[in-house]
Amino acid sequence: MKAALDIFRALADETRLRIVALLGTMELSVGELAQVLGQSQPRVSRHVKILCDAGIAQRRKEGSWVFVALGQEMLVAPVMAALSAWDVGAEVQADIARLAAVRADRAAAAAAWFETHAGEWDAIRSLHVAEEQVEAAMVSILGAAKIGRLIDIGTGTGRMIELFAPSATHALGIDKSSEMLRLARARVGARGLANAELRQADLYALPLGDAAADVAILHHVLHFAQQPGAAIVEAARVLSPGGRLLIADFAPHDREELRARDAHTRLGFSDAQIERWFTAAGLWPARIETLSGGELTVKLWLGQKAGEPLHEVKAA
Structure with missing residues (x-):
């Protein structure tokens, strides 16, 4: 009572x-x-x-x-x-409309930041933690087997496509920034990755149907997302049964300047947050790795969709 x-x-x-x-x-x-x-x-x-x-x-x-x-x-x-x-009443509907406007303004500001800083992107990432260490851990987590159909969400300069496309049957990189995609196309073209494709798209509306990917990657993307949980749900939607979502991002930190200087929306994520979002998206947490070193701690979270893979993935 x-x-x-x-x-x-x-x-x-x-x-x-x-x-x-x-x-x-x-x-x-x-x-x-x-x-x-x-x-x-x-x-x-x-x-x-x-x-x-x-x-x-x-x-x-x-x-x-x-x-x-x-x-x-x-x-x-x-x-x-x-x-x-x-x-x-109409007041709540007006609130929701104002919220959409607030979110749109912030998204536009973030997009403008990406366009301005695209050329510095890899350098900015290197300030936080050694990318070689992160990439080696990601390769280890995904294992030696062929990846199958890969989608790299928020591909940036295309580094994840460059790294994982050779082990994939098809690799799709998406990004909302046209300038980022320009850099990614230059990188992918230089490597001659014939199975790679790049598209301009939003992480909340991926240009794939249900169960169209076997592996999805969110590499240092989630801390820019206005709605991280929604981004994970959308990534899970395109995964086939047994498909895997690998997230690389920061552990919780207090570097407030990253909000204004580098357009970070979130100051890292806890294991509990990611696991809660995994559960809501129909994924189970398969593995968590902690990579200490540098100014920030990087975390790797692997979520897997229930069921047997519909798309056969053979060992390399």
């Missing part, structure tokens, strides 16, 4: 109802909520605290930012069902 009373008290406010509706679309920072709602961050933080105390929401601190997501499903599901059944 107390839990029910806490929930009803927490929801007995228009702003908090709007916050819950927004969180139903995605995890958001307190700053994003404040911008969409047109309220100060301290005021929004107070509302968030009430929702968290009632178990409807949960907070996660990341550097100086605080991200908010919906709470445990057993408490939240009835609330979201009620909001869907009731007419919550």
